[in-house]
Amino acid sequence: MDSREQSPIETPYSGSENQPPSDDEPDVMPQRSKRIQVKNACVNCQRACKKCDNNRPCNRCIKQGLSNSCEDSKRKPRQRGIKRGPYKKRKKKKDNEQIVSSIKTRNYIRKGRRADRKTDSTQSPLSRDSNTLAPGYGQFSPQFSPEQNADNPYCWSRTTDISQERRIFRMPPIGGFEEDYNDSSYNPLFGSHSPELSSIEPEHSQAQASPLNMLSDVALTEKPNSYKNLYSTPFCTPPLTNYRLGYFQSNLHIPLSNARFDAEYRSSVPIPSATVEKSTQPDYQNSLVDPTVTCREHGQMSSYSSDMMYEQPEKKHIRRLSQLLDKTHISGRPEDGNDNFAENVEAFQNDIAAVRQNTHITSNYGNNGIYGYGHHTETQLDHRNSLSGYEIS
DNA sequence: ATGCTCGGACCGTCAATTGC
DNA sequence: CAATTGACGGTCCGAGCATC
Ligand SMILES: [Zn+2]
Ligand SMILES: [Zn+2]
Numbered sequence: 001m002d003s004r005e006q007s008p009i010e011t012p013y014s015g016s017e018n019q020p021p022s023d024d025e026p027d028v029m030p031q032r033s034k035r036i037q038v039k040n041a042c043v044n045c046q047r048a049c050k051k052c053d054n055n056r057p058c059n060r061c062i063k064q065g066l067s068n069s070c071e072d073s074k075r076k077p078r079q080r081g082i083k084r085g086p087y088k089k090r091k092k093k094k095d096n097e098q099i100v101s102s103i104k105t106r107n108y109i110r111k112g113r114r115a116d117r118k119t120d121s122t123q124s125p126l127s128r129d130s131n132t133l134a135p136g137y138g139q140f141s142p143q144f145s146p147e148q149n150a151d152n153p154y155c156w157s158r159t160t161d162i163s164q165e166r167r168i169f170r171m172p173p174i175g176g177f178e179e180d181y182n183d184s185s186y187n188p189l190f191g192s193h194s195p196e197l198s199s200i201e202p203e204h205s206q207a208q209a210s211p212l213n214m215l216s217d218v219a220l221t222e223k224p225n226s227y228k229n230l231y232s233t234p235f236c237t238p239p240l241t242n243y244r245l246g247y248f249q250s251n252l253h254i255p256l257s258n259a260r261f262d263a264e265y266r267s268s269v270p271i272p273s274a275t276v277e278k279s280t281q282p283d284y285q286n287s288l289v290d291p292t293v294t295c296r297e298h299g300q301m302s303s304y305s306s307d308m309m310y311e312q313p314e315k316k317h318i319r320r321l322s323q324l325l326d327k328t329h330i331s332g333r334p335e336d337g338n339d340n341f342a343e344n345v346e347a348f349q350n351d352i353a354a355v356r357q358n359t360h361i362t363s364n365y366g367n368n369g370i371y372g373y374g375h376h377t378e379t380q381l382d383h384r385n386s387l388s389g390y391e392i393s
Numbered sequence: 394a395t396g397c398t399c400g401g402a403c404c405g406t407c408a409a410t411t412g413c
Numbered sequence: 414c415a416a417t418t419g420a421c422g423g424t425c426c427g428a429g430c431a432t433c
Contacts, residue, residue, distance in 0.1 A: 037404055037424045049399060049425055075423075078407070084419050087410055395433075404424070411417075 046073045 038052050044066045045052035052058045057070035 035403060035425080039405080039423095041424060046424080048397080051425055073423095078421060080408075082409075082420070084409055087418060395431100397431080398429090399425105400428095402424105402426075404422100406421085406423095407419105408421100409417100409419080411415100413414085413416100 040072045040075060042070045043073045044070055 038054055041052035042056065042058050042061060044061050044064065045058060048060075050060055052060060056072075057067035061067050061070035
């Protein structure tokens with residue numbers, strides 16, 4: 001509120017005094033300035049999802065002729081006693097170099113019933129040559145030593161992009177390949193080999209990162225709110241509610257175009273964009289992303305997912321319809337236009353059974369909102385001995 | 394051209410955790 | 414106990430539609 005005036009284009013982000021503390025890094029990425037929001041919007045603005053101000057009646061209400069009803073919306077007090085997962089390790093000093101090398105040389109212990117297939121159990125996955133086994137088959141994830149993580153088994157997470165592997169992907173026919181359901185060794189994501197793992201020290205604690213933590217019921221039902229924060233990053237926040245088929249797909253109902261940014265954020269590694277496409281998200285319109293594939297590890301869970309969607313513009317209305325009904329998300333339900341609901345459910349139930357055997361591949365077919373109809377594959381390996389609440393048998 | 398809806402990107406806050 | 418950071422409870426941008 002001073003000298004600045006007449007910026008060529010007035011945008012919510014144009015306030016020059018709101019520039020984030022620009023670092024000495026000149027070429028990092030064009031940072032947009034911060035949007036300022038009021039502490040408490042009026043009821044009308046809140047309902048309309050529009051900008052309010054601190055006056056009562058507010059500017060917008062005056063323009064709309066709603067001055068009478070312009071009053072603060074109710075805000076509920078913040079909950080207390082919310083349990084959190086373990087915090088990420090705080091910055092010690094330097095020794096990033098050391099950490100990385102210690103990861104690379106740590107011994108890895110084979111575990112789980114799939115483990116006794118064919119991998120050398122003492123070899124670090126980080127040094128494994130890349131055309132041995134697909135993830136989920138043979139040992140894969142680091143085992144932390146008990147003294148290091150006695151009561152903190154999920155102390156890290158990492159996400160890696162594997163867009164380079166795209167050439168081996170297959171687009172399934174609608175309805176799917178039989179083998180996707182029946183052959184547990186088939187991995188459409190990787191074919192016969194896994195990507196190089198990043199050697200970056202994980203930076204995110206995700207105590208409850210595994211969706212398995214929430215596995216109390218496998219029915220196709222509304223998912224609880226707590227789902228949301230498990231996978232929130234600056235680039236993705238799952239919606240409050242979703243009815244989607246597929247329970248383990250941590251990235252599924254966030255914008256797929258944000259997948260790469262999410263991956264970068266979680267891994268702190270710049271992700272190559274060799275085969276990627278332009279984002280449709282307004283904030284990242286000039287960025288390249290791969291909307292179809294992510295690979296991630298949360299604590300002792302590893303998972304890989306791909307979305308291969310058919311363009312089906314005629315299905316776009318589905319999202320709209322469900323929006324109208326309630327604030328629910330799209331897809332999966334018969335009333336959303338999923339003609340394969342029964343099969344989806346059955347396959348899904350089978351997948352659940354597989355999960356309980358430590359390793360599973362989830363494949364399902366359904367409408368993925370604006371992205372169309374297609375195939376989602378989720379491959380997971382669970383390295384834990386037990387879930388919260390009960391044992392994996 | 395103008396108005397409305399609403400998913401989800403963005404924000405500010407503040408208490409749970411951590412490191413001392 | 415201060416610093417850090419998870420995550421809650423919002424605000425509101427802007428694409429997509431609807432209507433004029
Ligand atoms: Zn207002
Ligand atoms: Zn108002």
